[in-house]
Each structure stands twice: as structure tokens, then as C-alpha cells.
Amino acid sequence: MLNQSIAEMTVQDLESLISKIVDERINQGNFTKRNNIEKTEIVQKIHTLQENLKQKYGEFSDLTELLREDRDR
Structure with a gap:
């Protein structure tokens, strides 16, 4: 072949x-x-993104809280 x-x-x-x-x-x-990116570098980038989102949009509700609110409705 x-x-x-x-x-x-x-x-x-x-x-x-x-x-x-x-x-x-x-x-x-x-x-x-x-x-290859070090895990700590990835974690740091995630934290930076989370902080930028928090500054731009404020605090987000915890997913558990949202699920409880939906369940209670």
C-alpha cells in the first residue's frame, strides 16, 4: 500500500x-x-479574569444560591 x-x-x-x-x-x-503553561499561571489568569469581571459587572450570585432560588419558586 x-x-x-x-x-x-x-x-x-x-x-x-x-x-x-x-x-x-x-x-x-x-x-x-x-x-506548556504552568498550572499556577493558568490559575492566575483565571483569577485575573474573575477580578476584571467583578470590577466591570459587580458581584455575581453564587451558583448554589441561584439553584436554591429556582427550586424555591
Whole structure:
């Protein structure tokens, strides 16, 4: 199959080849190596976003409070 022209392949052969190539690339770890961000940095960004939302829109009700209010209605 490797020396076969793509034009001569069946759809199933082509799908199989594509799957094989994708699996090989994933196993090589190419996707996991790019720009790993530290967890603390992500947490800090979340806190910054939360603070910006609070400054712009004020306090948000707690989700638990909202669920209790809906249940009580």
C-alpha cells in the first residue's frame, strides 16, 4: 500500500493510511510539547479574569444560591 498511488487507493485504504499517520504523529508527542503553561499561571489568569469581571459587572450570585432560588419558586 505504501508504494501505491493515492489515485489508485480505495476510500477505505486512504482512511486507513490517514489514521496510521495521525496515530504515529500523536505517539511521537508533537502535540504535547508545544507551549506548556504552568498550572499556577493558568490559575492566575483565571483569577485575573474573575477580578476584571467583578470590577466591570459587580458581584455575581453564587451558583448554589441561584439553584436554591429556582427550586424555591
